[in-house]
Amino acid sequence: MAAKKSEYTCIKDNTIQNISRKTAELEARADYKDKRIDEINHNMEIMNNKLDQVLNSFNDLKLQSTSDDKELELRLKAIETKLAAQEKTTEDNKARSDRIIAIVSVILAALTFYFNYMH
Structure with missing residues (x-):
């Protein structure tokens, strides 16, 4: 008599296959989320660079504005000084004219008195 081979059926086979399938799905989702996180990080770096450029431009504009304000203040003082000098000259000329x-x-x-009464 030959030994009869019995087929072995694993009663947990379906459970193992379901777990394997779910594991594969979870790995796929994790890979997708990793890629999305990498994309978001890359986009964040781009946004940070652009924000840095905007801040640098704003700082440059602020410095330029401060410089322009100082220049305008100096010009205004020069105009006020010139106006004061002209007003003083005008007052002096008016007094001289008076x-x-x-x-x-x-x-x-x-002369009128002389010609009317003396002559």
């Missing part, structure tokens, strides 16, 4: 008009008026009054 004196000249007063002197001429006195001379004309004296």
Whole structure:
């Protein structure tokens, strides 16, 4: 009599296959999520670089604005000084003109008096 081979059927075979399938699905999802995380990290680096550029541009603009403000302040002071000098000159000229008009008026009054009463 020959020994009869009996077939061995594993009662946990379906469970093992389900676990293997679920494990493969989880690995695929993990790989997909890893790729998405890598993409997000890459995009974050790009956004950080762009934000750095914007901040640098803003700082440059702020420095330029400060410089322009100082330049405008100096120009304004120069204009105010020039205006003050012109006002002073105008006042001096007006005073001189008033004196000249007063002197001429006195001379004309004296001449009028002289020609009307003396002559």
